[in-house]
Amino acid sequence: MSFFRFQKDDIYRLKHALGVPDRITLPNRSKLDGIEALCIGLQRYAYPCRYVDLVKDYGRPVPQLCLAFNWITNFVYDAHRHRLSTLEQEWLAPHHLRTFANAIHQKGAPINNCWGFIHGTVRPTCRPREHQQLVYNGHKQVHSLKYQAVSTPNGMIANLYGPIEGRRHDAFLLRESGLLAELERFSHDTDGNVLCIYGDPAYPLRPQLQVPFPTVAITPDQAAFNGAMSTVRISVEWTFGDIINFFKFTDFKKTQRICLSPCGKMYIVSGIVTNAHTCIYRNITSSYFELVPPSLEEYFQ
Known part of the structure; x- marks a missing residue:
């Protein structure tokens, strides 16, 4: 929970509530699961880690991690900004x-x-x-x-x-x-x-x-x-x-x-x-x- 601020089952609840797609395509045409993009975003928001620190956790290069973080940030903002x-x-x-x-x-x-x-x-x-x-x-x-x-x-x-x-x-x-x-x-x-x-x-x-x-x-x-x-x-x-x-x-x-x-x-x-x-x-x-x-x-x- 310290990595994401949410427990495992609640991350899936959050994904469903936010409406994150099961499969997403990044601007460089890379594809990854929506739950993976959400975890990348949550882990980076939870603490100011570097992208290179996330490589060992997700097995993806730094550019993909950066694009995934930006994608989930833009998605949550565009879809749910009106709630605030x-x-x-x-x-x-x-x-x-x-x-x-x-x-x-x-x-x-x-x-x-x-x-x-x-x-x-x-x-x-x-x-x-x-x-x-x-x-x-x-x-x-x-x-x-x-x-x-x-x-x-x-x-x-x-x-x-x-x-x-x-x-x-x-x-x-x-x-x-x-x-x-x-x-x-x-x-x-x-x-x-x-x-x-x-x-x-x-x-x-x-x-x-x-x-x-x-x-x-x-x-x-x-x-x-x-x-x-x-x-x-x-x-x-x-x-x-x-x-x-x-x-x-x-x-x-x-x-x-x-x-x-x-x-x-x-x-x-x-x-x-x-x-x-x-x-x-x-x-x-x-x-x-x-x-x-x-x-x-x-x-x-």
């Missing part, structure tokens, strides 16, 4: 959002209509040769790309947007992602009541997006509200942690070469596969909120 780009999904139906909101409220959140949490993350990259200032994040002091995610209390990633240049503010990601429009359409319960997600002070206050009270001249009640919401909001950090803990390839900045590697595509694929991993094995977030994520087949239906 829209809230119009069965597992995010109004009655499920109400269940999420109740679970968060029971863990101490002062509001009873918050069903998820939004946050941005900075992923370091190699220093580009040109236009370095575009991706330099002054706060973290690294060259980077930024991503925005919405996590739910059952441990799943509901929305993942990016990449955007590392110098950009979280509010810029929110505007560019079109998430507010998605929330206006889908963030409500079965009775039509408005539900919201919760973010840090970088985000604007909206009916579907709540943020902490400003820290200047704050009252004791407002401070208590901020503290209680901060306690439950930590789960969004666990979600980002799952991506880079289970699939460390995206956490190794020497593999994140802007204009030479599809950095954004690989991170999105890592998010999709992380959701698949959560569906099968759960995670710390789902255990904390005592919620069960959808099954693998339900998520990819």
